[in-house]
Amino acid sequence: MTAPFSTHVPASAVVPPVRRPYAAAFRALIALAAVTGIVIDMVLGNPGRALSYFTIQSNLLLAAVLALSAHRAWSARPPLPPRVTAGALLLISITGLVYHLILADDAAAFSMTGSPAGPHEVANQLLHTVxxxxxxxxxxxLTRPGGLRLRDAALWLLYPLAYLIFALIRGALLSPGTPARYPYPFLDVPTHGYAGVLKDAVVLGLLFYALALAVVGLDRVRPYLRGRENRISSPGAGGLK
Structure with a gap:
């Protein structure tokens, strides 16, 4: 007795892959902006020191995620997991918010005391605003809502925590007086002591967690703007493509 003919139809046969060139181009432009800002910062200063900044690291991560997402959109491949792309959004949002709310005045003072103001300001705006x-x-x-879970909010904070540990260990290993020994003022152990730095880290960590929860919550309520040609995500998956 022969087995009954299978009626299962692959999803790809139901919904044919669709290239999304406009979404891919937009993603590629954002990745290019991030890479341009990183290159400017490295040319203006020490490349090794530049890589120690959360700003550079988050923009490097973003550029990689968006470049891959642009490729997938262009070639009609499945999207990246939503937690990956939303995580990149959270990290780059932290970069922009911390800069504009805490560090902008210090950055302006730095550009007026020796760093080339023009290129340095271009890099700042690309990496912290654009x-x-x-x-x-x-x-x-350009993405379909859905696919995020509450546990993702805590998962995303592992990177800021790892960065805090990295910055403190790096600062402890470098000699006193080394330029940018601690990348950010609120991580400056000689000024605030370890207790002060950890207190600031806890406050910022709680704010970052609130921001991560806001991303998850917004993902559940934001509208789905339909449109085949310009969307990055396929109809059957959330997240960025």
Whole structure:
């Protein structure tokens, strides 16, 4: 007796892959903005020192995620997991918010005391303003909502925690007086002591967690703006493609 003929039809046969060139181009432009800002910062200063900054690391991660997402959109491949792309959004949002709310005045003072103001300001705006805002727009307008879980919010915070440990160990190993021994003022152990730094880290960590929860919550309520040609995500999956 022969087995009954299977009626299962692959999803790819039901919904044919669709290339999304406009979404891919937008993603590629954001990745290019991030890479341009990183290159400017490295040319202006010490490349090794530049790589110690959360700003550079988050923009490197974003550039990699968006470059891969752009390739998938262009070639009609499945999207990246939502937790990956939303995690990149969270990290670059932290970069932009910390800069504009805490560090902007210090950065302006730095550019007026020796660093080339023009190129340095271009890099600052690309890395702290253009990439966060463009990534947020991309996530809000060009992705299908859904796919995030509450546990993702805690998972995303592992990277800021790892960065804190890295920055403290690096600062402890470098000699006193080394330029940018501690990358950010709120991590400066000689000024605040370990207790002060950890207190600031806890406060910032709680704020970052609240921001991560906001991303998850917004993902559940934001509207789905339909449109085949310009969407990054396929109809059957959430997250950025």
């Amino acid at each position: 990439t966060p805002l463009a990534t947020l727009l991309d996530w809000l307008l």
